[in-house]
Amino acid sequence: MLAPAPKPWIMEIAPYVPGRATTDDGRKVAKLSSNENPLGTSAEAKEAFRSAADSLERYPDASGTIVREAIAEMYDLDPARVIYGNGSDEILHLAAGAFAGPGDEVIFVRYGFSVYEIAARRVGAVPVVAPDKDYATDTDAILGHVNERTRIVYIANPNNPTGTYTSREEIARLHAGLPGNVLLVLDHAYSEYLDPSEDDGGLALARTAQNVLVTRTFSKIYGLAAERIGWGYASADIVEALHRIRLPFNMTIAGQRAAVAALHDSGFVAHSRAHNARWRAWFAEQIASMGNAGLRPVPSKANFLLVLFEGRLTAEAAYKGLMDAGYITRWLPGQKLGHGLRITIGTEDDMRGLTEALRRLVADAG
Numbered sequence: 001m002l003a004p005a006p007k008p009w010i011m012e013i014a015p016y017v018p019g020r021a022t023t024d025d026g027r028k029v030a031k032l033s034s035n036e037n038p039l040g041t042s043a044e045a046k047e048a049f050r051s052a053a054d055s056l057e058r059y060p061d062a063s064g065t066i067v068r069e070a071i072a073e074m075y076d077l078d079p080a081r082v083i084y085g086n087g088s089d090e091i092l093h094l095a096a097g098a099f100a101g102p103g104d105e106v107i108f109v110r111y112g113f114s115v116y117e118i119a120a121r122r123v124g125a126v127p128v129v130a131p132d133k134d135y136a137t138d139t140d141a142i143l144g145h146v147n148e149r150t151r152i153v154y155i156a157n158p159n160n161p162t163g164t165y166t167s168r169e170e171i172a173r174l175h176a177g178l179p180g181n182v183l184l185v186l187d188h189a190y191s192e193y194l195d196p197s198e199d200d201g202g203l204a205l206a207r208t209a210q211n212v213l214v215t216r217t218f219s220k221i222y223g224l225a226a227e228r229i230g231w232g233y234a235s236a237d238i239v240e241a242l243h244r245i246r247l248p249f250n251m252t253i254a255g256q257r258a259a260v261a262a263l264h265d266s267g268f269v270a271h272s273r274a275h276n277a278r279w280r281a282w283f284a285e286q287i288a289s290m291g292n293a294g295l296r297p298v299p300s301k302a303n304f305l306l307v308l309f310e311g312r313l314t315a316e317a318a319y320k321g322l323m324d325a326g327y328i329t330r331w332l333p334g335q336k337l338g339h340g341l342r343i344t345i346g347t348e349d350d351m352r353g354l355t356e357a358l359r360r361l362v363a364d365a366g
């Protein structure tokens with residue numbers, strides 16, 4: 001019997017696995033598996049979201065005007081060069097769709113964001129994995145994998161799932177080492193969690209370079225993951241190419257309004273950043289204080305901590321034990337991180353409760 005055959009490169013894709021929201025037995029517990037904002041969403045953003053209920057019969061503004069203008073004003077950018085998407089995931093896919101195809105190569109780091117591989121395979125390109133340097137991005141390893149077939153390099157900074165950060169100098173060196181026809185995609189999903197004095201120089205590069213695309217999202221510090229709003233910045237030519245393949249109405253009215261309000265609520269953002277920095281440092285110290293149990297936190301500048309289990313307690317046992325105690329974390333054996341758990345920084349109660357549960361698991365493992 002004849003049946004439609006998916007393209008072979010589509011069948012090579014391992015589907016994206018989202019963080020879980022419920023336990024095996026369906027209990028609703030602390031979800032520390034998807035790097036969402038534990039403090040919720042700006043009250044003003046919620047109010048703006050609700051206002052959209054009055055115009056549900058209308059298509060949203062296809063050109064995302066209010067979002068582009070708010071972003072351009074905030075970061076001093078050209079609004080015409082702001083691309084937007086149904087989450088920044090869409091923009092990551094647009095980059096692959098416009099700049100890579102069958103036979104081309106797309107580079108990303110081992111322990112990188114899983115969407116890069118899916119985006120590359122989706123268009124028939126060959127994913128190329130550059131080795132890490134103790135879980136962090138290794139600029140030389142990436143440059144060492146560039147050849148005449150390379151079309152895109154994807155880097156998240158800070159990186160997910162490691163939380164590691166690549167300095168401004170290293171990003172500049174990476175960009176300087178890339179041929180001009182290779183698109184450097186700098187995924188800034190967690191950049192709002194950096195200390196405001198820190199900046200990897202990505203946006204400055206995207207302003208002037210002809211081969212840099214920076215992506216940002218409203219899903220993380222802004223607490224708008226449900227609304228799927230992301231944006232990016234690049235040269236006019238790159239943005240023009242991305243627009244050709246973007247879905248016509250890729251941001252809802254509610255999402256656009258909520259994003260603009262969230263952007264303007266700088267108090268909520270600063271509070272979220274300070275909360276995260278405080279409890280991330282506290283949690284890393286707690287793990288270090290568990291002595292020779294073999295738990296090792298990877299240095300993180302994001303809103304999560306990757307904890308490596310190198311002693312008697314395995315990451316899998318900790319994952320299950322924490323779930324029994326009411327905390328869902330992210331165990332990533334599919335990303336060759338079967339020995340680690342990525343744990344989102346939650347509320348104070350979450351962090352104290354999870355730490356206590358982890359101490360018990362370590363003690364029980366002897």
Ligand SMILES: *Cc1c(COP(=O)(O)O)cnc(C)c1O
Pocket residue numbers: 035086087088089090113156159160187189216217218219220225228229230
């Ligand atoms: C969460 C995340 C995103 C954002 O995805 P959205 O589609 O904007 O929700 C992008 N990149 C990385 C590395 C992430 O962790």
